Amino acid sequence: MIKTYVLDTNVLLHDPSAMFSFHEHAVVLPAVVLEEIDTKKKNMDELGRNARMVSRFLDQLRKKGTLHNGVALDTGGTLRIELNHRSVALVHEKFPEMTNDNRLLAVALNLKQENDQSVILVSKDALVRIKGDVLGLNVEDYMHDRVLPNEEMYKGYRVIYTDPAVIAQFYQTNKMPVETIEAAEIHPNEYVVCKDVQGSSASAVAVYDAVSRQFVPLRYQKDVLWGIRSRNVQQQMALDLLLDDKVKLVTIVGKAGTGKTLLSLAAGLSQVEDHGVFQKLFVARPMVPVGKDLGYLPGEKDDKLRPWMQPLYDNLEFLFNTNRPEELEQILSGMGSIQVEALTYMRGRSLPEQFIIIDEAQNLTRHEVKTILTRTGEKSKIILMGDPTQIDHPYLDERTNGLSFVVDVFKDEAISGHITLEKGERSELAQIAADLL
Incomplete structure (x- = not known):
């Protein structure tokens, strides 16, 4: 009909x-x-x-x-x-x-x-x-461009219950064939938390290597990175993706306070300043207001951008152990390898050999995400992160935003990896508020 x-x-x-x-x-x-x-x-x-x-x-x-x-x-x-x-x-x-x-x-x-x-x-x-x-x-409603309308979004990891002998063998050989685990389709760079089916405390965390078709140990094992350490297994997985040179696109989804921005900045500073893997750390976020718009702001470009970029500066102040804005400005000016920018100025640029962090990516449309990803130059790595449940864009929702779209379409690509952070680490109050509100 x-x-x-x-x-x-x-x-x-x-x-x-x-x-x-x-x-x-x-x-x-x-x-x-x-x-x-x-x-x-x-x-x-x-x-x-x-x-x-x-x-x-x-x-x-x-x-x-x-x-x-x-x-x-x-x-x-x-x-x-x-x-x-x-x-x-x-x-x-x-x-x-x-x-x-x-x-x-x-x-x-x-x-x-x-x-x-x-x-x-x-x-x-x-x-x-x-x-x-x-x-x-x-x-x-218009449903054509929705990502998995009847399914849960890809989380980037799964919990598997298996025989304790499989877990013991994994620790001995540092590998576990994909056939060992009875699960649905496994995606490249997907993580598994193996638990003992018999109920003991034995467990293991592994990541899927699509080339060898094996589960292997996490590639990043250090405890402290720029003064911070992972507080839960999902944060450990996120750091593993952030520090893996073979993974050029990382998407991180999580509620407020789960550590998305802090982990990404710490990994970027480590890769740029400590190891010289990238020449520059480029950090940006869309200028979408929460509530009423501030309107036109006085001053030069950097002065206008400061209120929009303040959440990023807050995390940088924590990592550099300073609470004085003028001292942070001196540090950033002296380093010269960190650029905090608005996405408004992305079109037409090429960003080679850079560690690129895009915060609040859930407020981007598909077209905007495409524009950003196509700016990524040779030897660069890009991180898209945000919370799809907190969207301020008038025409986007949890299933149609650019971040959810990228998570879904890139999940089968070996060049990308995704992780969902579920436990808030900012404070007990922040976690309760995120859950209840």
Whole structure:
């Protein structure tokens, strides 16, 4: 049965190619959507870029025929611009105000009244979906780009219960064939915590080497790194990935206080300053505010960036054992190998031989993540980290953000590794707050 999908503006601003994602079904764009797209096209940000892409897609489709009569899509479906359903009489009774959202709802409702075929309103705005449901419409969120919508995100490690003889053999030979462990598909650089199936305290931690198809011991075994040490097994796994030269992309997911930023900075300083593996430590984060935006800030570029970058400076102050900002500035200026920057200035750059840390990556879109990863130069390593449950971007959620996307698509690549940090180490209060709130 052919269905009719009415798309909200936020769907196209989130994914400009969304109009091609409905296969053989009919896609309808109400006139109000074009008006809202038009207001965004001059923005010099991600929304503006997406609005311009939508405009270009529609302009190309216009060459196939008259858009308000409908044109065929390569996917087998059709797309049309709906101009004849501006009447809001059916909506006015329950939502009397003439808003763009209500105009969108009116189009969907009028189409449903006129046609026996199934009409579905697709919106990323929860309130639009709620209002549509009140009006008796079929409503859906845009799910096409979601990562594993019905499954848990890849954690980077698993707990295995096995015979104690297998654990003893592993300690003797420093290797364990993958066939020894009865588990589903194992990914490159995935960790396992082996526990005794009989209940004793015997255990072992190993990482999967996809080349030899063996589980091997963790490659990093030191206790202290720039004055800090791992406090749990997941942090130990994270340091193992961060210090492995063969792993060029590391993704770290964890709640607030699990040590993502501190571990990454310590590993970066060790690799740059102590061992000279990389020439520079490059640290950046997206400038997405929590709550109300600060607006324009006074001063030069570094002065403007300081409030956004302060969480990174807090961790650097801890690692350099100073609590005076001016002393940290002197240290960083003297070293010259540490650069703290905003992601706004990433486009067009090339970053060779650098240890790159991208904090708060859950606030990045797929396109922004692609832009960042393609900046990575020869002999560089990049770390993406964040908490997908704490997203401040208006069009992203736990399953559609750039960080979750990278975790999923790179899990089978030997050049990458992922770990999920679950235990908070900042304080008892921070851990309880992360769990309860």
